[in-house]
Amino acid sequence: MSTGTTKLDVVVSDVVPVNELVTRFHFRRRDGQLLPTFSGGAHVVVEMRDGERTRLNPYSLMGSPLDTREYTISVRRDDVGRGGSLFMHRHVRPGMEMVISYPVNLFSLDLRARKHLMLAGGIGITPFMAQTAQLAAEGGNFELHYTCRTASLGTYADVLKDRYDRRVRLYHDDRDERIELDRLLSSQPLGTHLYVCGPSGMIGWVRDRAAALGWPTETVHFEHFAAPQPGAPFDVTLAVSGKTIRVGEQQSLLEAIEAAGVDPPYLCRGGVCGQCETNVIAHDGKFIHNDHWLSEEEHRCGKKIMPCVSRFEGRSLVLER
């Protein structure tokens, strides 16, 4: 059993198409009990049993944290991804029994903030659905700026406008509407915290501008799940368990380790939480680090790897697993 990933037996209680790319899934406990409490920004890891293959993908909980009768996630279909979102869209139906992890929050609100400034891009809106519900219920001060490609792809834009009116500002790429980021960041009262979730380019842009404009790093929060990138297959020796495994092109190193029956700890499966950090015993080749956990120094020195998102190219790799 992996750290913090106690499992929940759930049943799919509803499947709702939201727009041409996004579908919402509702889960309830099979035993009829309430689900565990969570806070806005939390995610669950959904187990997808697809024939021989098991996929474990993290999705933000988007329902109100005040209602734990069900959990809801919204999944954007990615036709060129690794297949998790396609599995959800094509195979998951109401009544299906599934297993999900307990919720884990790596993108929580800092409730000491005087004001919460939220920036969402595309499907990055989902954690903010839960966070705004949480803040609205306790009279919290927030403002949400949401960019989407077109109005029809502005997932939940109408719901948010309806709920929060002028606290939500929408920007449509096809109408050339852009966040005036510098002005927005410079006009926030002292004690504001900034939250950003969206494509990695947007996260990088917002973090860079915030730093340049003098926002302390502890006031800038970002959700940066990187899906594992495919790559050339490579072989790995697991020294502790005495196994040699092959990591397939579409498989992550963590998935390959799990498929070999070794169970390393994990939480986010997206290179941010640090749980699956693994020591490298020996290597002859080049690491492809894709995580946001290890420092640049650690990336350079070749003694650690985050198997959830990072890969390897070269002759041999021996890990302490």
Next chain:
Amino acid sequence: MAAKSIISRPVYGTLSPQPGKHHLFVADAEGALAITDLAAKAPDGFFADAHIIFIPGNDSKHVAALEALKPAQFYQGPSFASALPRLKQTLANAHMGLHLYLAGTEGLIGQAMQAALEAGIDHTSIQTEHRGSLARRIQCVHCKGITENVTTQPATCSHCGLLLLVRDHYSRRLAAFQGVCINAEDRSEIPPTEEIFR
């Protein structure tokens, strides 16, 4: 520079110019030297967005050096208490992008930080540099009274008169070190007094 003894004991650094739109300095006495040292490392035009609140103390020997930096605003006051309304007003009207720099005695750094925390600034994003006196501001844990400028160990509570052991245990919320009765078992036992926080 004070050594770290227990986890709450504040540790101070060296002021350095931070990126940001506005720079607010609060300093007393020799704290001015930390600001002039920072100025030597600061980019051109840095003080055009700066506001300095300075408590010179007994003499005004550092005032001219600070004025020579040509900050956008310069204020000098007779005591921290008299400058506090100005500091609070400045923080209340400030925006994100303001950086706070505190330099001088522990009492000044602690009390200015207390005002900043109330305004929503995280203590980890405040630049601090200790200069000058090691005198402490302490709170008597028995009567809750605050005694300023404590230089001795033990010290007498200026409110209830108990003889207090001055601990390194520090409260950011109160901006004070903790003072605990040193002879609670037998009040006639009077340990020798040493001046150690000069």
